Amino acid sequence: MNLDDKYQHLQKILSEFDSVVIAFSGGVDSTLLLKVACDTLGAEHVLALTAISPIFPSYEIEQSKKLADEFGVRQQFVDSNEMQLPDFVKNELQRCYHCKHNLFSLFLSEVEKSAFDNLLDGSNLDDQDDYRPGQKAVTQLKIASPLLEARLGKKDVRELSRQLSLATWNKQPFACLATRFPYGTRITVDRLKNIDQCESWLRLQGFSHYRVRCYDQLARIEIAPEEIPRIADETLRLDLVETFKHNGFDYVTLDLQGYRSGSMNEILTEKAV
Numbered sequence: 657m658n659l660d661d662k663y664q665h666l667q668k669i670l671s672e673f674d675s676v677v678i679a680f681s682g683g684v685d686s687t688l689l690l691k692v693a694c695d696t697l698g699a700e701h702v703l704a705l706t707a708i709s710p711i712f713p714s715y716e717i718e719q720s721k722k723l724a725d726e727f728g729v730r731q732q733f734v735d736s737n738e739m740q741l742p743d744f745v746k747n748e749l750q751r752c753y754h755c756k757h758n759l760f761s762l763f764l765s766e767v768e769k770s771a772f773d774n775l776l777d778g779s780n781l782d783d784q785d786d787y788r789p790g791q792k793a794v795t796q797l798k799i800a801s802p803l804l805e806a807r808l809g810k811k812d813v814r815e816l817s818r819q820l821s822l823a824t825w826n827k828q829p830f831a832c833l834a835t836r837f838p839y840g841t842r843i844t845v846d847r848l849k850n851i852d853q854c855e856s857w858l859r860l861q862g863f864s865h866y867r868v869r870c871y872d873q874l875a876r877i878e879i880a881p882e883e884i885p886r887i888a889d890e891t892l893r894l895d896l897v898e899t900f901k902h903n904g905f906d907y908v909t910l911d912l913q914g915y916r917s918g919s920m921n922e923i924l925t926e927k928a929v
Contacts, residue, residue: 659812663692666806670696675772679763679799680704680731681712682720683830684810685778688817689803691727693776699728703772705763707736710848711755711832715856723824732770734762744834745843749789749924751834756790760797776800781809828865829917836870838920850903857899861892865915873906881914 657665670676670693678690693702704724708717724731736759738744743754760775767775777794779801784791794801803813817825833848851868854875858866863883869876879887887893887910900908911919 657807659815662806662808662812663816666692666802666808667696669802669805673697673774675701675703676774676776677703677705677763677767677770677772679760679775679777680706680720680724681778681830682706682716682723682824683778684817684824684827685780685803685813685830687723687822687824688813688820689776689778690723690729691817691820691822694727694729699730701772702729703770704729704731705766705775706731706733707759707762708733709736709738709832710845710852711738711834711843713833713852713855715859716830732766734766736762738834739843739845747834747837747839747841747843749839751839752788752790753793755832755834757793757797760793760799764797774800776802779804780813781807826864828915831867831917835918835920836868838869838871839924841870841872846904850905853903854900854905857896861896867915867919868900869911869920870905873904874909875900875905875907876909876911878911878913878915878919884910884912884914 676693676697678686678693680686680690690702690704706717706720721731738755738758741754741758744751744758760777763775767773777799779791779794780803783804808816814825833851834843836851837843847870851870854868855866858868858877858879863879865880867878869878887896897908
């Protein structure tokens with residue numbers, strides 16, 4: 657199917673619901689799903705559920721509020737409490753499974769208490785290609801994924817978002833802050849706050865794609881390859897080092913491979929997963 661056919665298929669899938677609840681992070685995928693659901697069903701028949709937790713960047717929460725307001729859709733916040741899950745904070749390979757199972761179980765409970773039906777998530781076709789144990793939880797809990805059902809991949813989602821004039825069309829992929837820790841490294845609230853502050857600094861300096869990977873006292877910065885020369889600016893470099901040290905990192909490094917989504921999975925072998 658071409659992109660127009662996929663878009664029409666997505667609209668058809670959504671039109672079969674009377675009302676829907678969207679698991680809404682404010683990322684590229686869930687924003688497109690929320691927009692098309694509002695356009696197809698009417699915003700009054702759509703509820704956006706957004707998780708609040710130290711693992712979610714503060715900037716993303718604020719952006720999700722702006723988008724929900726723009727679409728005229730009701731948004732509800734849920735404290736997802738991942739940091740109370742021992743299987744999550746110890747950060748082993750199934751971390752995302754425990755996180756997603758907890759989150760969507762909470763969301764399903766909220767749906768049961770609401771006047772809305774049918775919890776939907778923004779998984780897309782390409783999410784099947786990476787190591788994503790969280791997808792197992794989505795399947796187990798029978799959460800519908802209309803983007804996936806409509807055979808929309810990442811490029812499709814961004815192009816449709818561009819055509820619909822969504823501000824998120826060229827936004828970097830959303831990923832919770834837990835993805836900044838190597839597997840086996842315990843996740844703590846203090847370190848999540850440190851990472852959030854450091855990434856906020858990078859965003860405010862105008863970097864478009866960035867991650868701060870945390871190795872205890874060492875921070876490994878990923879930015880887009882074309883933006884790497886900017887780090888060499890003396891004033892910017894010194895300000896960066898001061899900011900990161902203020903946030904608990906004794907050593908600050910730059911990854912010369914540049915930004916890439918899911919880089920913590922690069923060391924995994926088929927046997928390990």
